[in-house]
Amino acid sequence: MPDEAQRAVVIAGPTGAGKSELALRLAEAVRGEIVNYDSIQMVRGFDIGSAKPPAETRARVPHHLFDVLDPDEEFNAAEYARMARPVCDDIAARGGRPILAGGTFFYLRALLAGLPEMPARDEAVRARIRRIAARPRGAARLHRWLASVDPRSAAAIAPGDRHRIERALEVWIVSERRISEWDRPDAQTAERLPASKIALSMERARLVTVLDARVEGMYRRGLIEETRALLERHRASSRPFEAIGYREAVAVIEGRMDTAAAIAETRRRTRAYAKRQMTWLRAERNVHWLDAADPDVAFSAALQIIEGEH
Numbered sequence: 441m442p443d444e445a446q447r448a449v450v451i452a453g454p455t456g457a458g459k460s461e462l463a464l465r466l467a468e469a470v471r472g473e474i475v476n477y478d479s480i481q482m483v484r485g486f487d488i489g490s491a492k493p494p495a496e497t498r499a500r501v502p503h504h505l506f507d508v509l510d511p512d513e514e515f516n517a518a519e520y521a522r523m524a525r526p527v528c529d530d531i532a533a534r535g536g537r538p539i540l541a542g543g544t545f546f547y548l549r550a551l552l553a554g555l556p557e558m559p560a561r562d563e564a565v566r567a568r569i570r571r572i573a574a575r576p577r578g579a580a581r582l583h584r585w586l587a588s589v590d591p592r593s594a595a596a597i598a599p600g601d602r603h604r605i606e607r608a609l610e611v612w613i614v615s616e617r618r619i620s621e622w623d624r625p626d627a628q629t630a631e632r633l634p635a636s637k638i639a640l641s642m643e644r645a646r647l648v649t650v651l652d653a654r655v656e657g658m659y660r661r662g663l664i665e666e667t668r669a670l671l672e673r674h675r676a677s678s679r680p681f682e683a684i685g686y687r688e689a690v691a692v693i694e695g696r697m698d699t700a701a702a703i704a705e706t707r708r709r710t711r712a713y714a715k716r717q718m719t720w721l722r723a724e725r726n727v728h729w730l731d732a733a734d735p736d737v738a739f740s741a742a743l744q745i746i747e748g749e750h
Contacts, residue, residue: 448475448528448538448633449746450552452721453640454714455543456651457732460493462640463541464500465739470539470746473502473531475524477542477551480683482520483509485670488663489685491654504531511670511678514561516607517550524551528633537746540635545720552633559614569606585609590618603679636749638742639721640732648711655685655706659699664689684709 449472451463463474476482480490484507492506504527509515528538528551540548572578572585582605587594593608611619642650667681667689674681681690688702688709697705721727728745730738 447532447749448540448635450548450635450637451539451541451640451742452545452548452637452717452724452727453732454642454647454717455491455710456647456654456714457640457642458735458738459541459543459640460491460497461735462638462739462742463539464493464497466742466746467501467537467539469743470537471535472537472539473504474539474541475527475531476503476505477520477524477540477544477547479515479520479542479544479547480680481506481542482515483507483511483680485511485666485673486680486683486686488658488661488666489683489689491658502531502536511674511680514679517544517547518555520544520547521550521555525633543717545717552635554632559611562610562614565610565613566606569609573602573606579605582606582609586612590620592620593618596620603682636746637724637727638745639724639727639729640738641718641729642732646733647714651710651714652707655703655710658685658706659703664692664699664702668693684713 449466449470451459451466453459463472466472467474478490480486481492482505483490486492493503497503498506505524508523524547528540531538540551542548569582573582575581579602580599582602583594583597583599586597586605586608589612590608597604597608599605608619611617663685667686670681671690671693676690676694680686685706688697688706691697692699692702728742730741732738
């Protein structure tokens, strides 16, 4: 980054805690520009289920890395880091402050600390793996294959997570090295991009209430209709359709689930996701924790932190 005075500001916390709102207020206050690190908000058309900021919000301050991918595009954390770093550097070079906001924390870690140079995608290998996946019980077969060559990864990857299974097998086939053996950044890894890290927290019972209301609002605003329109243009196997809310909406459209059951399952997955996010954040170093209960108090405290560290 050109100047320590323009170092990045990270806004983190569980989904539903108010990260986007805080990031927007801070950006307006400190000449900031918002840089997205939410993987689904990067995808065109996936708006309601990802809680993507509406156009009128994005008009208030510059927003970057929203709507930059098609649903069928393959994309990973390393590619995110390569895309986001020049954006942050450019903002700083122009005298602004990058305000990183989102919920895909592995993308954030890849940007801040970097990732090992693992093999790039190999389309021929991917095609071979997907032919196996398309056979009866193909997904289970792939997971057993991974367990035989990389038990550590197989234990960490759910049998239904076909994208991560595909990638782990691809790395093994191309490099003859287990993906679990590559040194990935963790909370102790030195960061290449200096950043002030601010995390919002919320009392669990209140957060659950907020999350449940958020899920109901997504369905009320037309999540199923949005998903139906997306399915008319893109393959149901595209990765964003596995995201929280979209997977359940697809099930409703395909007649495998009714709306009430879809809402209940989306609530469950959203709560579990928020819990995983908090677990991830608690392991991070140098995080300034703020109570999200009063947004005005949180904003004032965040502003003091930024001004004190820059």
